[in-house]
Amino acid sequence: MQALPKIINDIFPSPPIDETDRRLIAATQSGLPLTPRPYHTVAEQLGLKAEEVMARMQRLLAVGVIRRIGVVPNHYALGYRANGMSVWNVPDDKVVEYGQKIGALDFVSHCYQRPRHLPDWPYNLFAMVHGRTRDEVEEKVSRIARLLGRHSRGHAVLYSTRILKKTGLRLSKNS
Amino acid sequence: MDARDRLIINELQGGFPICERPYAETGAKLGMSEDELIARIDRLLATETLSRFGPLYHAERMGGGLSLAAMRVPETDFDRVTQIVNAFPEVAHNYARDHELNMWFVISTEHPERVDEVMDEITRESGYAVYKMPKEQEFFIGLRLEA
Numbered sequence: 416m417q418a419l420p421k422i423i424n425d426i427f428p429s430p431p432i433d434e435t436d437r438r439l440i441a442a443t444q445s446g447l448p449l450t451p452r453p454y455h456t457v458a459e460q461l462g463l464k465a466e467e468v469m470a471r472m473q474r475l476l477a478v479g480v481i482r483r484i485g486v487v488p489n490h491y492a493l494g495y496r497a498n499g500m501s502v503w504n505v506p507d508d509k510v511v512e513y514g515q516k517i518g519a520l521d522f523v524s525h526c527y528q529r530p531r532h533l534p535d536w537p538y539n540l541f542a543m544v545h546g547r548t549r550d551e552v553e554e555k556v557s558r559i560a561r562l563l564g565r566h567s568r569g570h571a572v573l574y575s576t577r578i579l580k581k582t583g584l585r586l587s588k589n590s
Numbered sequence: 591m592d593a594r595d596r597l598i599i600n601e602l603q604g605g606f607p608i609c610e611r612p613y614a615e616t617g618a619k620l621g622m623s624e625d626e627l628i629a630r631i632d633r634l635l636a637t638e639t640l641s642r643f644g645p646l647y648h649a650e651r652m653g654g655g656l657s658l659a660a661m662r663v664p665e666t667d668f669d670r671v672t673q674i675v676n677a678f679p680e681v682a683h684n685y686a687r688d689h690e691l692n693m694w695f696v697i698s699t700e701h702p703e704r705v706d707e708v709m710d711e712i713t714r715e716s717g718y719a720v721y722k723m724p725k726e727q728e729f730f731i732g733l734r735l736e737a
Contacts, residue, residue: 432652447644449628452610469608480651483604487642518729528727579684580676
């Protein structure tokens with residue numbers, strides 16, 4: 416049985432981050448050192464004790480500033496070349512229930528509620544669907560459609576046709 | 591990429607421990623030595639099979655601003671608007687998509703109030719409306735991409 420996804424409400428206040436946390440984030444956001452004691456390596460770089468680095472990372476993980484620690488696969492390298500942004504028009508009072516169900520599907524990487532812009536844009540639930548081919552993405556989108564049933568009042572799938580810009584989300588060191 | 595690489599990719603998309611010898615601890619679970627795990631991650635990064643290894647930070651919870659935005663841009667004006675949008679350092683990603691709303695980008699700022707300013711400046715410089723698509727709620731479990 417799969418765990419229900421965490422719901423992270425942006426209305427929750429952001430946890431306090433101090434200057435040392437910021438230095439730690441800046442030192443690790445592009446990756447952990449590939450040394451036997453990586454947290455010790457980071458600590459040496461920052462002039463901190465390893466115990467302090469580990470305690471701070473535990474806290475950042477606990478409060479959700481760190482989502483997870485591990486490998487981030489390159490979708491393209493694994494053959495996931497057809498990535499569709501599926502967008503759905505779901506009744507507002509069903510968004511949480513179905514957002515959780517859709518977010519829990521193993522082929523959905525991100526699932527968000529976003530505002531509608533009527534009449535141009537009626538969609539309020541976004542689910543990024545990954546597949547090796549467009550047919551595979553379409554098949555997965557139809558599984559979401561079946562899951563939503565009558566609660567889907569319309570949907571679309573937007574494929575990216577070109578990457579116009581791609582840089583990492585970077586935290587400034589002195590923000 | 592062999593079966594042991596796949597094991598790393600499938601089992602290590604989260605849960606890497608915070609302890610003195612995390613590679614040794616994780617390697618023991620995966621049935622490989624500390625040295626082998628480090629060497630394999632190193633190679634998977636070098637071949638770009640992995641885009642990153644380490645903590646994945648949640649940008650909005652670091653106190654900055656972040657929002658998705660979309661625009662409807664005529665094909666004949668697309669290159670000019672792309673240049674305007676991309677010139678903002680706050681624009682992190684920008685994708686062309688096959689829809690009437692055909693340009694989708696992410697704005698990431700140090701201060702939350704700057705997000706709306708950037709959108710307004712893009713509208714002023716380009717002459718087209720920016721549709722604000724901030725995240726109102728996130729339903730997240732983390733994709734397990736199978737290798």
